[in-house]
Amino acid sequence: AQSVAQPEDQVNVAEGNPLTVKCTYSVSGNPYLFWYVQYPNRGLQFLLKYITGDNLVKGSYGFEAEFNKSQTSFHLKKPSALVSDSALYFCAVRDMRVMFSGGYNKLIFGAGTRLAVHP
């Protein structure tokens, strides 16, 4: 079965410190992986994705993520956290049962991780 796990409900970080939000996945074949952020009372914003190529993916707002095939992980990282990074973060993987020829994507989301950055 395909799935995404975000093992931490909440991550607490002091401003200026590095942050990591963890994500592991289970799919057959090569995964397409995504990170989204949701600020309070807002929609989801796309941060970055891994399709193929370099295992380190850079995205918006200084975030990056490292794809690790052997550990089936795609952890989100930032070298120096800001208070404004406090939000809900979702990891997602493309449902590989959906045909590419269909012209659409279907995402399997993790449960989400709340990031709290303290001044």
Place this chain on the structure above:
Amino acid sequence: DTEVTQTPKHLVMGMTNKKSLKCEQHMGHRAMYWYKQKAKKPPELMFVYSYEKLSINESVPSRFSPECPNSSLLNLHLHALQPEDSALYLCASSQGRGQKGNTIYFGEGSWLTVV
């Protein structure tokens, strides 16, 4: 520009009302989506239109009725809803065939309260 526009931002409706949520994108995307999201939970897929044809209906109750008048517009018609249908409804779009990864871009959502 990755903008998906949803109206209204807030909607309060009674259980006997008929209302609609509207969504628009001008990015030339050919796939459009409706999701439902409860507080602090991941979004749940409801419907997908691809090239203006309904491609996925995730066993959504018939009191929700989607409509895709053209490739830029997506509506969600609401009728005889229940209080448990109160949620954030997110519209989204993606490019369609040919884009690797087919990133889904979300709107800001419509907050629906059923009283």
